[in-house]
Amino acid sequence: MLSVVLLAAVLVCAVVRPWGWPEAVVAVPAAAVVVGAGAISLPHAAAEAGRLGPVIGFLAAVLVLAQLCADEGLFRACGAWMARSATGRPRRLLVQVFALASVITAVLSLDATVVLLTPVVFATAARLGVRPKPHLYACTHLSNTASLLLPVSNLTNLLAFAAAGISFTRFAALMTLPWLVAIGVEYLVLRRFFAADLDAGAQAPADSAAPDLPLFALLTVAGTLVGFVVTSAIGVNPAWAAFAGAAVLGVRALTRRRTTPAAIVRSAALPFLAFVLALGVVVRAVVDNGLASSLAHLVPHGSTLPALLGVAALAAVLANVINNLPATLVLVPLAAPSGAGAVLAVLLGVNIGPNLTYAGSLATLLWRRIVREHDNDVDLGEFTRLGLLVVPAALTLSVVALWGSLQIVGG
Amino acid sequence: MAVVVWITEGTWPACVDAARAYAPPEAEIVLLHVLDTEASAVAHGAFVGLLGRAHPVTGHRPATGWGRDPGDAAEQTATVSERNLFQAAADRIGRPCSRQTRAGRAEREVVAAADGADLLVLARDGDLRHLGPHSLGRATRFVVDHAPCPILLVWPQQAPDVTTLPPPPPPR
Structure with a gap:
């Protein structure tokens, strides 16, 4: 009971952010109380922290890598490239936004797409005189939907990756088909949904300065990807590849005085990492104290297609009711005994599902009420209508694709 | 006489050209843009x-x-791009005009802004590759239905000629 109350407190504070505190300010003491009150034994909590530690380090490395890529001008170059080749052609711009958002989300994580790519896309649309809405929706939707491919694409993937016990390359091999299918569904639906905006054309002439390609950053990212494959082939934690990539770019940026050590540390988002660790411990306490047994009969077992569909649907619902982070922490341990297929089905649910409710969770609605009530009232209708068109179709078809991949690659 | 010209990204030149061609010389022209x-x-x-x-x-x-x-x-970005749009439209119309910006749901804001006007100029904004009901998008349809004044509805590009007419329905 205590752990449930604390979990609720942690989540509400993470959403409401009383007095602007970082989320960790409530989450870390809550984790301490859970351990102190004996809701979870110290060795158990230590085991959970030990399991999450490398995951969080991996995430930090990817965040630093993405920020350094931005410092090198990677996203500016993306904007220049789009502006140059999509002049006067909104549909072509949409294709380019889809390509960039899918790849950037997959390789540099969804945070990179939301925080670094979205403003560039908006600015590019404005420069081209194109209506921005379809392209902006593409970015936000793909930051969720296109985060299926690699363990580094989404924190949810990293959490599941640690639990599923599969290699980096195997994860990617199984998720390639679902990733492509989900992106395909998004593209078809968005193209139709925003047909009027895309047909409206554009007049603004773009200055066609050739984009300054940040070759070094691109090569480092490519090298990091190769590193992921090599490390997992020789049985080393692929996080080291991410660290190496971040280190190469970091040393270069430091020697050229483009960044400071403090800025690099800041880009690792340490309070966020502490929050994830503490949330993991609190959720573990809730799961151990009854949630596991009460949810266990809801989680379908096995890797048959209906079971996978059921797991994915449950995960999507939970991700919409609370948020996809706690949903992953709760469901992955329950799905793990059924094998990698079930764990990946959870990921399909928690990653695609958030496109259904505004910004991914009802909790966010609460946030909007509290903080932005003075702003213009936002029309939720369009977001939800689009979500209803995309999410069920993308989820179902990508689960079928996952099932197919499991038959080909082997569960 | 007051003429309101609703300008949006993509289709505004047609509206501005129509206002220039059809608004009487003494008319007071208002360029209207709704911030998304x-x-x-x-x-x-x-x-x-x-x-x-x-x-x-x-x-x-x-x-x-x-x-x-x-x-x-x-x-x-939206604010800057709105300013550029107003400037481009004012340059193109080549006669005195005022600017009005609104925020919110485009169709409702346009209807509200047209209150008291003598003419509203707007562009067709829908699926222009299939001529028919869908060539009027949701927002345009709403404004056409609810506008409190006469409307000048223009094609964003060249208007289709009569050869695009579908064959007549078979006699019953």
């Missing part, structure tokens, strides 16, 4: 959806790194 608040709200929402990232709650200080809300950048 939803696009930046979507960006705000995606940012907020990233739970636990220790984002600053509101923009009291300029945020850096992962704390930069893409919605704020989108709002700034």
Whole structure:
């Protein structure tokens, strides 16, 4: 009971952010109380922290890598490239936004797409005189939907990756088909949904300065990807590849005085990492104290297609009711005994599902009420209508694709 | 006589040209643009959806790194791009005109802005590759239905000629 109350407190504070505190300010003491009150034994909590530690380090490395890529001008170059080749052609711009958002989300994580790519896309649309809405929706939707491919694409993937016990390359091999299918569904639906905006054309002439390609950053990212494959082939934690990539770019940026050590540390988002660790411990306490047994009969077992569909649907619902982070922490341990297929089905649910409710969770609605009530009232209708068109179709078809991949690659 | 010209990205030149051609010389021309608040709200929402990232709650200080809300950048871009749009439209119309900006749901704002006007100029805004009911998009349809004044509805590009008429229905 205590752990449930604390979990609720942690989540509400993470959403409401009383007095602007970082989320960790409530989450870390809550984790301490859970351990102190004996809701979870110290060795158990230590085991959970030990399991999450490398995951969080991996995430930090990817965040630093993405920020350094931005410092090198990677996203500016993306904007220049789009502006140059999509002049006067909104549909072509949409294709380019889809390509960039899918790849950037997959390789540099969804945070990179939301925080670094979205403003560039908006600015590019404005420069081209194109209506921005379809392209902006593409970015936000793909930051969720296109985060299926690699363990580094989404924190949810990293959490599941640690639990599923599969290699980096195997994860990617199984998720390639679902990733492509989900992106395909998004593209078809968005193209139709925003047909009027895309047909409206554009007049603004773009200055066609050739984009300054940040070759070094691109090569480092490519090298990091190769590193992921090599490390997992020789049985080393692929996080080291991410660290190496971040280190190469970091040393270069430091020697050229483009960044400071403090800025690099800041880009690792340490309070966020502490929050994830503490949330993991609190959720573990809730799961151990009854949630596991009460949810266990809801989680379908096995890797048959209906079971996978059921797991994915449950995960999507939970991700919409609370948020996809706690949903992953709760469901992955329950799905793990059924094998990698079930764990990946959870990921399909928690990653695609958030496109259904505004910004991914009802909790966010609460946030909007509290903080932005003075702003213009936002029309939720369009977001939800689009979500209803995309999410069920993308989820179902990508689960079928996952099932197919499991038959080909082997569960 | 007051003529309201609704300008939107993509289709505004046709509206401006129509106003120049058909508005009487003594008419007072108002260029109307509705700022799309939803696009930046979507960006705000995606940012907020990233739970636990220790984002600053509101923009009291300029945020850096992962704390930069893409919605704020989108709002700034939208404001600048609106200013450019007004300037381009004013240059193209080549006669005195005033500017009016509104924020919210485009179709409702346009109807409200047309209250008291003598003519509203707007462009067809829908599926222009299939001539028929869908060539009027949702927003245009709403304005056509509810506008409190006469409307001049123009094609964004060249108007289709009569050869595009579908064959007559078979006699019953």
